[in-house]
Amino acid sequence: MTVDLSSEVAQHAELIAALARTLPADALLHRKTDLKPYECDGLTAFRQLPLAVALPRTIEEIQAVLRVCNERGVPVVARGAGTGLSGGALPLGNGVILGLARLNAVVAIDPRNRCARVQPGVTNLAISKAAAPYGLFYAPDPSSQIACTIGGNVAENAGGLHCLKYGLTTHNLLKVEIVTIDGERLTLGADALDAPGYDLLALFTGSEGLLGVVVEVTVKLLPKPDSARLLLAAFASVDAAAGAVSAVIRAGIVPGGLEMMDRPAITAVEAYVPCGYPTDAEAVLLCELDGIEAEVVEECAHAEAILRASGATSIRTAIEAHERAAVWAGRKAAFPALGRMAPDYYCIDGSIPRGRLPDVLRGIAELSREYALPVANVFHAGDGNLHPIILYDAANAGERERTERLGTAILALCVEAGGSVTGEHGVGVEKLDAMCTQFASPEIERFHRIKHAFDPHGLLNPGKAIPTLHRCAEFGRMHVHRGAVPFPGIERF
């Protein structure tokens, strides 16, 4: 096959010239050295330079960039802060990165209607900060909340430590303004609690940049709970801790957060930031109750009784904000702490029905032995969102591949238990093969048709989130032959 290089170069030059006509000089990057910082997102194993990076400051500039790309059939990948863990914002070699970080204004905080109108590049935490003077906050709190943007949160349907009680991004949005690939501006949702027609806001949330570009978001704000208590409960077995999670849920208690860590994770954390976790325990649960003082006191006593009845060997209660922060510090430092235990680690993101926690955790322990790789568990137990972390050393021959196979086996276990291959990190480029295990061809085909309705020429983040049927067929063949398929890349932070 011959490639007409001269015409490719000419097309590239023409694209840059067209973009340069629509954007101020400092809003367009196209030299290799300038493009470098955009070559990957949080999934750093995948790297690719785009043709250009557009950094608009206004919605009009976003529309103009999209029109330029649409007319020329050039793919566009929208990007917020680039903290995503599945490669959703990985550039395409023949495409443009549309960076939205400069649209970072909190347009309005409306305490009367309890909502905030913000531009897509505003960070998650900045919304809560802007709302704080009114006693309000934005509930979803992904671990990257200092850096991640609300536009990216919408694209990924981000979760966080407190979504058990307060819901995911999809439950906390009122309205999203989007621009479609042809530059048209559409409003999904409303200032009211619902909008006429199909629930396109729900469809759009978590669509990973494949349907449109987020240009403004109106989020719901909630009154800050005036009280919270955090229980740190130790257990003599992972089974007992998993059973306690079910018992708490069954009792009708809805904690703000219900997190679990197993012994390898506890040991790692205590060696990194000692915060008084019982190192002789096989597992700990962090159960935080928040709300009105009277309610918190009552629920806390109830939860404590249930944890004891479920076999907790010790329970510590943190009441004051600084005490709670000290206990949370361990959980929040879990990933870096584990990062010190081995040269490399791979964090998996699967979700399962909560009642299957004991089975699946046992299954993961068995797989860990079978593959001879240590696995630590630090996860959102209350909503069944697992984050098994495989510790390995890529320098050892074959270990990286064995890690990939173990990851695939763990996700297959989640699907088998009635779960999902991604609870909150998204599909991006990382989970494309895993999608083939969760969905059959008719569903995959329907996803492609939905994209077609929004983006008929497939120019918005093409190749991400939804595998081609061809890829699934290939995957199926390889799966049968070899029992597992390697993920091409696995490094994470």
Add this chain to the structure above:
Amino acid sequence: MADADCSTEFAERIRAAAPARVPLCLRGSGSKDFLGHPSPGDALDLTAHAGIVRYAPDELVLTARAGTRMAEIDAALAEHGQMLGFEPPHFGADATLGGTLAAGLSGPRRASAGAARDFVLGTRILDGHGQSLRFGGEVMKNVAGYDVSRLMVGAFGTLGVILEASLKLVPKPRAQLGVRMQLDPASALDRLRSWAQRPLPISASAVVDGSLCVRLSGASAAVRAAAEELGGERFDDDAFWLSLREHTHAFFADPRPLWRLSVAPASVLADLDGPVLIEWQGAQRWLKSDASAARIRAAASASGGHATRFRAGAAPAAVDHVFHPLPAPMLALHRRLKAEFDPHGLFNRGRIYPEL
């Protein structure tokens, strides 16, 4: 009625209807027939496709077939001290799960707990090819693929037949208490607004007949403390909240058409020639009025929302649109989505918009 899986039979009906584009009118018990435009075609009766497929009280998840009666679901949940968080209206003794989700209606708890779509974890549907598709599942968090399950909620069956749905459940609150105070609507809205900025266990509110009524739900200590803070006269009347949910309250007996205005909660609406009942801490306003659709819709739009001609009233007058018309680009997108799910235009043609 015996529980049965009729999905194969439905799929055959759809495949038979497709070549000649014979429209099908999807129907449960018909309890929401009044809402929307009549759609032409043969009825595809979904009521026989019934039964709770799986109920896991420990996990607060229920999966049931579309024809399952809401009353049966409520009874099963009540046995385990659980309920549907969105408190859906039934509008009939035989209301089904499929119809409830297709209509996407939520009851008094909506403003504090969430809408029907917020509680849907997964669905199984039949598309316009008679193909069975499964989206989502029974897990709390799942970001694999587009959220088609929630898209089905409120689509009035125009995108496909909801065969089965999995719902997230909530525990029944341990304590519940109502407080009531005499207040004019403007002061009542002011009061609701100031309360909304405090973490109070308000699970429902209504402004009607010169009173502000508030329902408090949660842990007993919290409910008692909040009742003291709010003041007013205490009343414990489940029947009152049920009458709002089911539109059996005297307000709804007025013979004029019933309009539903969904607006930004703090909105101050001009007089629209009729009595108003306010719910959802201000976000849902029921209006009994003969005012023109254009005038009512303009008022709702100006308040960040939309208006639905919910019931026709005693002397039905034709309206062009029951549901708030969509801007042209949005309607075009709706049509493209409809064509992807139901390319032969079989399902509930015209029920929400003539173009769908």
